[in-house]
Amino acid sequence: MTDSAPLRVVATLPFDPASSDQVAPALRALAIASQQEEGCLAYDVFESASTPGTFVTVEAWASQAAMDEHMTRAHVAEAFGTLGPLLAGDLAIHPLTPL
Secondary structure, eight states, X not given: OOTTSOEEEEEEEEBOGGGHHHHHHHHHHXXXXXXXXXXXXXXXXXXXXXXXXXXXXXXXXXXHHHHHHHTTSHHHHHHHHHHGGGBSSOOEEEEEOOO
16 A cells, blocks of 8 residues: 555544443544544544444545544544543554455
């Protein structure tokens, strides 16, 4: 994959299900702000129906550079500041390679 090829990413974020009332609004705000970024093709957030408290982002970026730029944005830092202390495990970011 080249730096300018479209990139799809899935991230899983585990939280205590009791914190969902705090987590969901913060993730919605992150998604809305991210969708406004020039290189963002899609940014959706879901909560797992089989594992409450596990949230998943499904993202598409115009390029690796666009995703790298996303990670430097103030709204991402704000989300990590809010959500980081609430994590109940490791955040996992999965850049995807098409088959």
